[in-house]
Amino acid sequence: CTANGQIAAALNTDRGFYFRRYSNAGAEQLLGRIEGDGKFYGTSFTNVSDSRVKKDFTPYPSVLENVNKIKAYNYTLLEQSFDSKGNLRFNDATTVQDFGFIAQELYKLFPEAVHKPKNEERELWGIDYAKLTVILTKAIQEQQVQIEELRKTIQRIEMK
Numbered sequence: 001c002t003a004n005g006q007i008a009a010a011l012n013t014d015r016g017f018y019f020r021r022y023s024n025a026g027a028e029q030l031l032g033r034i035e036g037d038g039k040f041y042g043t044s045f046t047n048v049s050d051s052r053v054k055k056d057f058t059p060y061p062s063v064l065e066n067v068n069k070i071k072a073y074n075y076t077l078l079e080q081s082f083d084s085k086g087n088l089r090f091n092d093a094t095t096v097q098d099f100g101f102i103a104q105e106l107y108k109l110f111p112e113a114v115h116k117p118k119n120e121e122r123e124l125w126g127i128d129y130a131k132l133t134v135i136l137t138k139a140i141q142e143q144q145v146q147i148e149e150l151r152k153t154i155q156r157i158e159m160k
Helices: 007-011 105-111 129-159
Strands: 016-022 028-036 040-042 073-076 077-081 086-092 099-102
Touching: none
Parallel strands: none
Antiparallel strands: 016 028, 028 040, 073 099, 077 086
């Protein structure tokens, strides 16, 4: 194992953790991996959503207005590291291009989809993009109601 910042560690980003299982026939199967660059790859990921572990169901409130406030960005991802005290440090030594949302902005609109760190010096904000699926599905449903209302209005106008 090399320490962070050593040449071997810095140049060898294909290190990582691999998750495997074996079939009944003894064949090795790759289930997922965490690469040395921090990306997680998997054949499948399932969020537990069993009704037996949930209670107090209420309809989710209207979301369309807030969905329209979400800003999507293209950005260059900064490199992250930790100093000797375990605090986060950032530098622009990378040119990795990506796109997405900013957790701090999304938190103001949909806090339940955002991980807010307890200590920003040691943790990053995060977005549970899977939870956004629920929010965006709700927005589509609200739009569909509007579309149907407009369709009926157009039909009434055309009949006059």
